[in-house]
Amino acid sequence: MKVAIAGGGIAGLATAWALTKRGHDVTLVEQGTIPNPLAASGDEHRMIRRGYGSADGYARTISEAFTAWDEMWRDLGHSHLSPRGVLAMSQIAGDDGEKFRNGYDRMGETYELYEPKEAARRYPFLDPATIRYAYFTKAGGALLCQRIARDLVQWLTENGATLRLNSRVAAIDSDKGTLISSDGGQIAADQIIVTAGAWVLQLVPELARDLTLYRTAVAYLTPPADLAAAWAEAPAILDIGGTADAYMLPPVDGTGLKVGAGVMKRPATDPEADRVEKPGEGERLRNLLSPPLARIGEYRVARVQTCAYTFTADDKFLSYRQGKALVVSACSGHGYKFGAAVGRRVAEAVETGDDASLLSWLRAEA
Numbered sequence: 001m002k003v004a005i006a007g008g009g010i011a012g013l014a015t016a017w018a019l020t021k022r023g024h025d026v027t028l029v030e031q032g033t034i035p036n037p038l039a040a041s042g043d044e045h046r047m048i049r050r051g052y053g054s055a056d057g058y059a060r061t062i063s064e065a066f067t068a069w070d071e072m073w074r075d076l077g078h079s080h081l082s083p084r085g086v087l088a089m090s091q092i093a094g095d096d097g098e099k100f101r102n103g104y105d106r107m108g109e110t111y112e113l114y115e116p117k118e119a120a121r122r123y124p125f126l127d128p129a130t131i132r133y134a135y136f137t138k139a140g141g142a143l144l145c146q147r148i149a150r151d152l153v154q155w156l157t158e159n160g161a162t163l164r165l166n167s168r169v170a171a172i173d174s175d176k177g178t179l180i181s182s183d184g185g186q187i188a189a190d191q192i193i194v195t196a197g198a199w200v201l202q203l204v205p206e207l208a209r210d211l212t213l214y215r216t217a218v219a220y221l222t223p224p225a226d227l228a229a230a231w232a233e234a235p236a237i238l239d240i241g242g243t244a245d246a247y248m249l250p251p252v253d254g255t256g257l258k259v260g261a262g263v264m265k266r267p268a269t270d271p272e273a274d275r276v277e278k279p280g281e282g283e284r285l286r287n288l289l290s291p292p293l294a295r296i297g298e299y300r301v302a303r304v305q306t307c308a309y310t311f312t313a314d315d316k317f318l319s320y321r322q323g324k325a326l327v328v329s330a331c332s333g334h335g336y337k338f339g340a341a342v343g344r345r346v347a348e349a350v351e352t353g354d355d356a357s358l359l360s361w362l363r364a365e366a
Contacts, residue, residue, distance in 0.1 A: 009041035014343025057364025068340035097241035130291030174323030198271035
């Protein structure tokens with residue numbers, strides 16, 4: 001089967017990987033380079049974890065994601081997961097830190113629970129006076145996105161897939177099964193897979209009924225010199241507790257100390273507009289970390305990276321069939337950790353035509 005994929009983020013790359021393994025003729029079209037610095041998948045690292053708060057369906061599905069990544073590591077010949085575990089904390093009763101812990105309890109996940117002083121002894125960047133407790137689980141860590149993308153490009157090229165980079169898809173003819181590029185070129189296929197991320201609404205505008213575009217930003221910080229060693233060995237931080245909806249990823253094998261927060265997102269209309277950091281944006285994001293981080297003013301903002309995402313109203317994945325085109329859209333940043341599994345599931349749906357089962361799996365309804 002000839003399959004054309006629009007979008008070279010993790011969903012598109014993983015789908016190309018899975019379809020190529022199954023013997024299909026795959027052409028992937030990406031508007032920029034891979035990794036694309038404007039794309040949600042172009043960041044340095046992303047978290048993978050079993051904690052999902054109240055979203056028990058995704059907490060169960062994550063086991064398949066770990067298995068799919070292991071399959072990909074075997075093909076790539078190298079693992080791009082830093083399995084350093086995941087830490088979270090609670091500052092006030094009922095905050096997200098507590099909700100994630102309750103989710104672990106419902107799923108039967110084991111974790112180590114720390115009182116504030118013990119948490120600060122293990123992780124000296126924490127201020128013990130600002131937390132109720134912290135907890136650590138070994139399952140999870142950091143996925144190194146840019147290295148995954150580069151290795152997948154090499155693997156796809158070596159295994160017969162066609163990659164057309166710096167080629168923007170201007171339109172899709174879902175009846176004929178044709179991708180139309182901005183220079184007028186066309187690619188005909190038996191099936192089209194649209195994994196265009198924040199650009200999906202430009203290609204399939206009717207999905208505006210289901211998807212909302214948001215702009216957000218992450219910051220990379222330089223910690224105080226005497227805390228650098230502690231951060232270098234730190235786990236991924238799922239949630240800092242409190243009201244900021246903030247997470248952190250430690251410096252891993254050359255990456256930076258990254259922080260993001262849900263309160264930073266705001267609606268957008270164009271994924272390429274407003275992509276330059278605003279004055280003080282990095283410092284605002286940094287300051288959200290105190291509490292529970294101590295000495296927050298000593299952390300220097302090294303750089304800010306903006307991101308664009310689509311969200312559904314219920315924060316779940318989406319798939320949509322339109323003729324010969326199958327649209328797959330992740331929801332927010334949590335899509336990355338399922339990337340390899342999404343690729344395998346989409347490939348299966350392409351072969352079986354069972355779009356309903358794919359949607360049910362993407363929504364973690366099984």
